[in-house]
Amino acid sequence: MPKKVSGLINHIKSARKLGCVLLGVSCGGNMADYVARKAVELGSILDPVKVVAQVLMYPFFIGSVPTHSEIKLANSYFYDKAMCILAWKLFLPEEEFSLDHPAANPLVPDRGPPLKLMPPTLTVVAEHDWMRDRAIAYSEELRKVNVDAPVYEYKDAVHEFATLDMLLKTPQAQACAEDVSIWVKKYISLRGHEFSY
Template identity: 30%
Template sequence: MNLDPQIATVIETLDSGFPAVHTMTGEQARAAIRSRFVPAAEPEPVASVEDRTVPGPDGPVTVRIYRPAAADGPVPTMVYAHGGGWVFCDLDSHDGLCRAFANGMSAVVVSVHYRRAPEEGRWPAAAEDVYAVAAWASETIGELGGDLSALLVGGDSAGGNLAAVAALMARDRRGPALAGQLLLYPVIAANFDTESYRLFGKGFYNPLAALQWYWDQYVPNPADRVNPYAAPLHADDLSGLPPAVTVVAGHDPLRDEGLAYTEALEAAGVETVCRYFDGGVHGFMTMPAFDICGRARARVCADIAELVGRPVTN
């Protein structure tokens, strides 16, 4: 079990530079993370990028719509939820990833600016926002990707949690129909005593104290943390969910819950592909300076293309 060599050279700097968000309010954490953000000097070109608002459960939800640079006819549509512990990050922080996915999957990507905890809304506000955008995308898919049979949800970290929950909600509420779910090192359960938490909860970026704090901001009541719409691993029944592509990082405190959810989906008869990147740390797919990031992006883009029956271009 070896850390990716490129990441290994900077892991101490990455880890020591991670803000002590667990000592902050949500607003302070958002400001601290935002101050570190450096936009790409030359963003990956796509056909178009559009910000708009769509109806949400408690008011309008802002989304950013990416159209792929090259598209031949109708393409899939993916509703995407960014990571950030349900507290920080935004449409800008994940702009590069969404551009890469739009082009790599030849899909329209709808990035969701859901309500962030605690000030903008605690559980289940963010999950309901992502579900509402998925429902809207289903109703308007003709003006989005146009492929009526290829609506997907996706997300990374806390956004992976929201995507998994949106898939559960869509099944339970009998719509919208989803063709797949993309879960990148998702937050799946509030269990901080797994082997991966013990191994990687310190010194590997995004430490235990921060991960516990995320749950405290979004789902402060411990009794709510066994609700499947907060922690999908607690669902009694995962059957009937759309096919899943999961990514697990080998040096991630969330490694074990990601593997457990993958296994639970498979046991429930859900078509599932797990991509395990042993050398990765949490969040590595938003770190384009590392070769492992490019490999992982290309792999999941090919997996999604195969899932929806399109030619693999990567």
Template identity: 35%
Template structure:
């Protein structure tokens, strides 16, 4: 399929540093990338959907934003993307609002610590801390019905925490993985065949180096989700993008979950690139994907 014209508009909405700039001063380039990502939010994500209650909360030291469409509803715990090193709850605010509104579920968006200042396992621990806090505090919500989700690096954090919860005897009801990072070896065909539409192999390699600096640590199940047994993982909605270097590893994860007996729906959105789902102002497919996610949560939890 031909790449969608909206991809070009999306790439133009946020400047990215030239490779030579990144190589010359990686930390300065990261700071610039962080600032550019936040500055582009209005153009990329559009106006917010009204939700009955939106509040900033402290989840045992982890800042989060809580969206509650009504009292007593189930909850999605959500981790944003950004290579474990960029982004915050603002970049997924419009997405979380739409999902809360359309699903009837509350959304707890986790503002986890970022690498390289806080490398592995800090981001994983923060998401799990927020989840455990939610289950303990209740907050007037139905914390017996909790899902977890995330996009890109956030998808990685979500499924690692889902596996940890399974192993601790506290399984989650559902997981939503949006073009998740799965394979630290970056060995899938899509890394070779794609990469001209935003995210590329060099950028992912830098993110991995920031998140888990020691390659030996990347063999652990908390870093490489396919290193752990997958039976008993939550039923899963897994979304990928056709023009995304992470496409194949995400779809492979869906296949492996299915082989382990986990109910999985895997959907590849054609013509679009990495990051499209939160960019509601730029991609027609973003609203479709957000509403598909909301419908899946409503079916699983409500």
């Protein structure tokens, strides 16, 4: 076993608790949410690692019943609905393709563990992102079961407004970076957790 891997394993074993904050951008938001759900399902098997929060930045959520933003903004700019459906067709096995596949739609019933067990979840959405309404609806469902799940919406912003190189200097991108940082800090400063960067 490589020395670095061995050292990391020993560090994890010796830690009281190792807190993890997941952050995913666009389709990475779907991945972060999936990993958080799996971590909840696995429970103490992951000890001492614990997912203490997640940040979903304009997640790539979709579903078979269109939301208001999916109708209004479907052809708005380079990330239009047709392109996103094609992305899901390329990603999912042909026999499993569905816009309500659990990887695509967070609001599918019986998708995984009960939402009340999910970690605190910050959702970042953009005013002109056609996927925004489903992300907001997911956050609302989390709040209904008392999960800390705020939505930070940025006006005059598009999908990936805070992560595309050409948009990083915009006021919205800079405000988002600061806002996410402040929210995450409250979870990485919880007593009893150690954090690695």
